[in-house]
Amino acid sequence: MPSISTRAGDVSYSNRGSGPPIILLHATLHTSHDFDSIIPQLSLRHQVIAVDWPWHGASSHPKDLHPTAPLFADVLEDIVNSLNLPPAVFIGNSVGGFASARLAITHPEKVKGLVLVNSGGFVPWTFFLRTLTRPLGIPWVNKLITPSMVWKYMLPQNDVDKAISEEVSALAKTAEGSKIAASIWASFLSPEHDLRSQAKDVKAPTLVVWGKNDPVNPLNVGVATQKSIEGSRLEVLDTGHVVFASKPDEFLEIVVPFIDECFGKNRA
Structure with missing residues (x-):
């Protein structure tokens, strides 16, 4: 896999197909291989770039930094600047969705469209939810x-x-995996992870796709995400957190026409 130098070390990525670009961004403790079921079809008409976040997959594991959701959003800025792509459609799952949405806020010229899949960043952080989340920021817990x-x-x-x-379960059982996951979970409670006040600045077409059976990011978070982003659309599938791995065909039926719209294409 090729790699890109970023502020969090070298980031590996796969690059398939040609055409208008699509960038795929995975969840915590996952890898770019989560997207293997949908890359073949997407790459028929697009350049498809699937990224491994730092501390994940084939990317570097820097010792002098701690993984956080805002740092991944910074890394995404480094990636798009280094690749020097035309505006892309970003498909982001969980923390990948947060990074994609923040890029649409800070660098709207880089984003042709957003597909937010059981995404972070627009969670209504109630006292109850904070109380449940805080222990997951402790590695041994x-x-x-x-x-x-x-x-x-x-x-x-x-x-x-x-x-x-x-x-993912096997990695979560290791000391390294639990430290990575805990650091990212702790960052979810930081003010920098809350994009709700900036949602009005998301101007790119946005499709919110939600697996309705996800207990970590339940459907009410998907509804709140869609309501936060003006003009966005919510589609719900009968899956858990990683919708495109569980129901790739149904996911593509929804997402491919949206991508075509973003790039101004009519389907053949």
Whole structure:
């Protein structure tokens, strides 16, 4: 895999196809391979770039930094600047959705469209939700909870998302994996992770796709996300957190026409 130098070390990515660009951004403890089921079709008419976040997959694991959602958003800025692409459609899952949305706010000229999949950044942080989230920012607590929580939020429906669940759960059981996950979870409670007051600045066409059975990012968060972003549309599928791995065909049926609209194309 090629790599890009960023403020959080070298970031690896895959690059398939040609045409208007699509950038794929995965969730915490996951990798770019989450998108393997949808890349072949997307790359028929597009350049498809699937990124491994720092501390994930084939990317570097810097020792002098801690992974956070805002840092990943910074890294995404480095990626798009280094690749020097025309405006792209970003498909972001979870923390990947947060990074995509923040880029649309800070660098709207880089973003042709957003597909936010069970995304962070627009969560109404009630006292109850903060109380539930805060322990997951502690590595030893995260190590106890996350390995089993992965199966609950994934709700695997096929061999692909079962394999994803196994891989992520195994990583979450390790000291390194629990530290990565805890650091990112702790960052969700930071003011920098709350984009609601800036949602009015998201001008790119936005499609919110939600797996309605996700207990980590439940459907009410998807509704709040859609309501926060003016002109956005919400589509709900019968899946867990990683919609495109669980129901790739249904996901593509919704997303491909949206991508075509963003790039001003008519489907053949």
